[in-house]
Amino acid sequence: MALFNFLLLVTIASFVVLVQAQDQSGFVSIDCGLPDGSRYNDESTDIKYISDAEFVESGTSHSINTEFQTNFLEKQFQNVRSFPEGKRNCYDMQPPRGKGFKYLIRTRFMYGNYDNLGKAPEFDLYLGVNLWDSVTIDNVTSIVTKEIIHTLGSDHVHVCLVNKGRGTPFMSVLELRLLKNDMYKDDAYDRLWTPRRLENFTILNTSLAIDQTSNNIFQPPLIVMRTANAPKRAIQYINMLIEPKDPKAKFYIFMHFAEIVELQRNETREFNVTVNGEPTGPTAFSPRFLFTDTIFTKNPASGSRIEISIRPTNRSTLQPIINAIEAYQVNESLQSPTHQLDVDAIRKIKAMYRVKKNWQGDPCIPLDYSWEGLNCENPPRIVSLNLSFSGLSGLIDPAFCNLTSIQKLDLSNNNLKGNVLDCFAYLPSLTELNLEGNQLTGLVPPKLLERSSNGSLKLRFALR
Numbered sequence: 001m002a003l004f005n006f007l008l009l010v011t012i013a014s015f016v017v018l019v020q021a022q023d024q025s026g027f028v029s030i031d032c033g034l035p036d037g038s039r040y041n042d043e044s045t046d047i048k049y050i051s052d053a054e055f056v057e058s059g060t061s062h063s064i065n066t067e068f069q070t071n072f073l074e075k076q077f078q079n080v081r082s083f084p085e086g087k088r089n090c091y092d093m094q095p096p097r098g099k100g101f102k103y104l105i106r107t108r109f110m111y112g113n114y115d116n117l118g119k120a121p122e123f124d125l126y127l128g129v130n131l132w133d134s135v136t137i138d139n140v141t142s143i144v145t146k147e148i149i150h151t152l153g154s155d156h157v158h159v160c161l162v163n164k165g166r167g168t169p170f171m172s173v174l175e176l177r178l179l180k181n182d183m184y185k186d187d188a189y190d191r192l193w194t195p196r197r198l199e200n201f202t203i204l205n206t207s208l209a210i211d212q213t214s215n216n217i218f219q220p221p222l223i224v225m226r227t228a229n230a231p232k233r234a235i236q237y238i239n240m241l242i243e244p245k246d247p248k249a250k251f252y253i254f255m256h257f258a259e260i261v262e263l264q265r266n267e268t269r270e271f272n273v274t275v276n277g278e279p280t281g282p283t284a285f286s287p288r289f290l291f292t293d294t295i296f297t298k299n300p301a302s303g304s305r306i307e308i309s310i311r312p313t314n315r316s317t318l319q320p321i322i323n324a325i326e327a328y329q330v331n332e333s334l335q336s337p338t339h340q341l342d343v344d345a346i347r348k349i350k351a352m353y354r355v356k357k358n359w360q361g362d363p364c365i366p367l368d369y370s371w372e373g374l375n376c377e378n379p380p381r382i383v384s385l386n387l388s389f390s391g392l393s394g395l396i397d398p399a400f401c402n403l404t405s406i407q408k409l410d411l412s413n414n415n416l417k418g419n420v421l422d423c424f425a426y427l428p429s430l431t432e433l434n435l436e437g438n439q440l441t442g443l444v445p446p447k448l449l450e451r452s453s454n455g456s457l458k459l460r461f462a463l464r
Contacts, residue, residue, distance in 0.1 A: 026178025064112025121167020
């Protein structure tokens with residue numbers, strides 16, 4: 001699900017200031033365009049950033065224009081990696097905890113006129129085989145952040161940029177944050193919280209500790225909950241609007257409350273919460289003093305306008321408050337990736353022969369960006385592979401036989417040596433195998449000759 005967070009306060013610049021001295025064992029923090037082998041600790045957060053060189057095979061590194069390299073700009077925005085070649089370019093990360101683990105994945109972009117063209121681009125962002133979002137850069141100094149929470153379906157994470165013909169894609173920062181099953185407990189996950197003041201509202205704040213040991217598993221950080229917004233006396237309710245670009249999009253809303261003013265005996269703060277007119281949470285809710293409570297929608301809300309209303313009950317003597325709110329958009333347009341057996345096989349082939357093709361991301365999906373030299377069928381399986389004239393050398397690797405749905409395999413005109421593999425004969429869908437123009441020796445396996453003779457396999461070979 002795609003994610004955005006915003007904090008209804010003005011006193012907090014960003015949540016990132018809270019992560020100093022936190023355990024970073026579940027963090028992957030990449031400064032895109034940083035020279036290979038370089039690393040540093042961010043001065044504000046102490047988060048360790050590393051170069052992106054080991055995670056990407058393409059692109060070029062740049063520094064932003066010196067005009068925008070100010071002391072106020074975070075170091076990770078000083079460089080970018082751009083991708084002027086190829087329609088799809090991908091980062092390939094293999095975090096320590098892979099398949100089945102949940103991550104917050106964040107990408108950040110600041111153009112900074114790195115190419116001196118003065119024209120910010122627009123491009124698409126994919127997570128694996130699925131469109132994550134479009135990236136539109138308004139001006140040279142604006143910072144765009146895209147976040148998504150994702151449970152890994154494999155041990156690899158592919159974040160891909162797709163060229164739409166509206167400028168060269170680039171990236172400034174790529175970050176992964178491992179999330180525990182209880183989501184945000186202790187909130188050491190470096191979420192970004194954007195301060196926001198509501199018009200005609202009063203800011204309440206406290207220096208006292210908000211109890212973080214309650215059973216609320218969605219607890220936002222202490223500094224977030226120490227401040228709240230309350231309408232001024234003339235206004236007795238809180239109305240907030242979310243206006244999605246897509247009215248069919250579905251959102252889960254999480255609202256965080258903590259009473260931070262010690263009420264007198266004759267004072268009561270009590271209110272009801274509705275989302276699009278539907279009651280959400282308990283009726284007649286009263287925030288607890290210095291404790292965090294979260295009210296959330298059990299069913300997703302949608303529409304061109306999602307209205308969140310917080311109104312006092314008849315017995316309330318005080319206006320309602322809110323400390324923070326989060327909204328999560330559900331991503332339902334999910335495609336199936338290529339079968340893992342095929343992915344493992346083709347990756348081994350790529351590594352074994354150092355294939356010099358633009359093989360990045362998922363081999364088959366999306367179909368418009370499938371790997372050069374292969375064809376796929378649905379559900380995504382590799383059914384043909386053409387590596388003729390590809391400079392392959394050495395023995396034929398058994399990984400080719402793990403492409404169990406392969407129908408046509410062309411390895412001709414390379415420098416392959418050794419024997420023809422027996423396993424080719426047992427690929428049930430294989431109808432064409434071309435091994436001509438190599439340095440193969442030995443005998444052709446009898447089963448292969450048998451299949452060639454009975455017409456179930458078109459076999460081309462030349463042995464020395």
